[in-house]
Amino acid sequence: MVVLGSIDSMPGALSCGGDKEWPAMEQRQKMGALGGSEKRRGTGSFGSVYRGTMTNDGQEVIVAVKVLKLQQRGAYQSFVAECEALRCIRHRNLVKILTVCSSIDFTGLDFKALVFEYMPNGNLDEWLHNPLLEDGNRRVLNLSQRIDIAIDxxxxxxxxxxxxxxxxxHCDLKPSNILLDNxxxxxxxxxxxARFLHQDDTSLAEISSGWATRRGTIxxxxxxxxxxxxVSIHGDAYSYGILLLEMFTGKRPTDGExxxxxxxxxxxxxxxxxxxxCVVDQDLLSATEDGNKMTPMSDRITGIRMASIISIMKTGILCSKELPTDRMRISDAMKELLGIREKYHTDTHICED
Structure with missing residues (x-):
């Protein structure tokens, strides 16, 4: 039987309080919940994420299950590092971990998985670069939504x-690692x-910084x-700057050009x-705030939007400077974006009156 307990049950984890106990799940139930590539929501270097279900208090709950590919070099260390990072952090803009699973599968091999709250709107990468839905309609994040996500x-x-x-x-900030809820x-x-800074416990320091040389995505x-x-917080600032530029140009940093x-x-x-x-994602200039196309758009509204986008891009440029110490701090970037959002909403409201 595979036991899906709270994260506090992991070896070496410290209790943080508030973790919910989930029921045991037999191996055949687990495989049924995860089985089939049609339930796979994503694949990464160290594992795949599936859409699964769990039953608690008689209610079926949809969850996201990250199953580690333990045969992949670094996967086990990644599992431990993720448990260490997630065990005591609580924030509305971080994924919520429900439980962990560390056991033996039906073939006798080690099985490790993390179970997260399910995010029905997928990840940001899908919204930015794969907007076409199965029914042929397009899904578009409008300017307000993108600003909100950037602030989140x-x-x-x-x-x-x-x-x-x-x-x-964090060490791996990119659109596919940003999930959107309802x-x-x-x-x-x-x-x-993820890495810890200034860790006094040697064993945890080795887990968080010495187990792999990989530090992010190209x-x-x-x-x-x-x-x-x-690694340093300046590295995350760089990734955040690139993320901002991608969100508002619609271009990946790995594009062939x-x-x-x-x-x-x-x-x-x-x-x-x-x-x-010329470099702005044209969806931001051609869609209303509810995502519908608006034709034509007034020059004044276009000007307000462009002013906001340019300010955001300047923030992205400052965050992604070559030298680490030259980069804008995340706290300062957040203040800039909060000011940009307030001005955008104020100017738009005045223009519409």
């Missing part, structure tokens, strides 16, 4: 970077590469990581001089 992610990072007693660096509130997930990882430098020293940062930086409109 900044709030999550600020919480991690100021976490007590030990700050946490209201499209963003939740930062996948802490498999295009999003800070350039100093490629030189073997230690970005080669050598010409990257997404440079692309936007050059365009902001006199061609900002």
């Amino acid at each position: 992610v900044a709030c999550a990072l600020e919480y991690l970077h100021h976490h007590k007693p030990v700050p946490i660096v 209201e499209k509130v963003a939740h930062l997930g996948d802490f498999g590469l 295009g999003y990882a800070a350039p100093e990581y490629g030189q073997g430098n230690e 970005f080669v050598n020293d010409f990257n997404l940062h440079r692309y936007v930086e050059l365009a902001l001089r006199d061609q900002a409109t």
